[in-house]
Amino acid sequence: EDQVTQSPEALRLQEGESSSLNCSYTVSGLRGLFWYRQDPGKGPEFLFTLYSAGEEKEKERLKATLTKKESFLHITAPKPEDSATYLCAVQDAAGRRALTFGSGTRLQVQP
Amino acid sequence: GAGVSQSPRYKVAKRGQDVALRCDPISGHVSLFWYQQALGQGPEFLTYFQNEAQLDKSGLPSDRFFAERPEGSVSTLKIQRTQQEDSAVYLCASGDGGGNQPQHFGDGTRLSIL
Numbered sequence: 338e339d340q341v342t343q344s345p346e347a348l349r350l351q352e353g354e355s356s357s358l359n360c361s362y363t364v365s366g367l368r369g370l371f372w373y374r375q376d377p378g379k380g381p382e383f384l385f386t387l388y389s390a391g392e393e394k395e396k397e398r399l400k401a402t403l404t405k406k407e408s409f410l411h412i413t414a415p416k417p418e419d420s421a422t423y424l425c426a427v428q429d430a431a432g433r434r435a436l437t438f439g440s441g442t443r444l445q446v447q448p
Numbered sequence: 449g450a451g452v453s454q455s456p457r458y459k460v461a462k463r464g465q466d467v468a469l470r471c472d473p474i475s476g477h478v479s480l481f482w483y484q485q486a487l488g489q490g491p492e493f494l495t496y497f498q499n500e501a502q503l504d505k506s507g508l509p510s511d512r513f514f515a516e517r518p519e520g521s522v523s524t525l526k527i528q529r530t531q532q533e534d535s536a537v538y539l540c541a542s543g544d545g546g547g548n549q550p551q552h553f554g555d556g557t558r559l560s561i562l
Binding site for chain 2: 369371378379380434435437438440441
């Protein structure tokens with residue numbers, strides 16, 4: 338059974354204070370690892386897909402990296418508008434299209 | 449519209465009533481997914497359609513839950529004889545059919561069972 342664990346559960350940063358969110362996963366074979374951002378009352382918004390260990394992707398202040406056991410979402414010099422819940426999900430290579438999500442990291446960036 | 453549209457945004461029902469939740473996927477997307485999200489948790493998979501075919505319904509929690517997509521576009525999730533534990537946000541997502549392509553989510557329907 339696929340499992341995804343995200344840490345920390347909550348993170349409070351000052352504006353400009355860089356940090357990283359962790360996503361540890363267990364899957365029989367990884368088809369893809371997905372990062373989403375979710376604002377209160379909204380659906381998850383797609384950020385990145387990573388397919389293989391060593392891959393990195395960047396978008397503005399966010400950079401996602403992938404190893405065989407975990408993924409990190411690095412946030413560089415965050416701004417208050419980066420405050421949201423960040424969700425990690427995996428899709429296994431067994432043919433199922435379903436995503437298995439972690440519980441998310443609630444990020445608050447204070448001005 | 450450009451994104452996934454869900455209606456209603458909020459639904460309140462009494463225990464025992466039947467409810468129907470609608471999803472309009474992104475135009476041209478062949479894959480459609482339903483997820484259930486409890487407060488403070490990540491979404492949990494319910495069911496998956498490829499066009500009109502329901503290929504995976506392994507996440508449906510009971511036979512009270514039923515989903516359909518008769519013409520391969522709009523989908524409806526129906527919950528019969530609702531119970532309090534059905535209270536959650538129900539999210540719909542669509543994708544362009546590629547095996548590992550991202551799923552794009554709507555803003556969900558918040559269902560409250562009294």
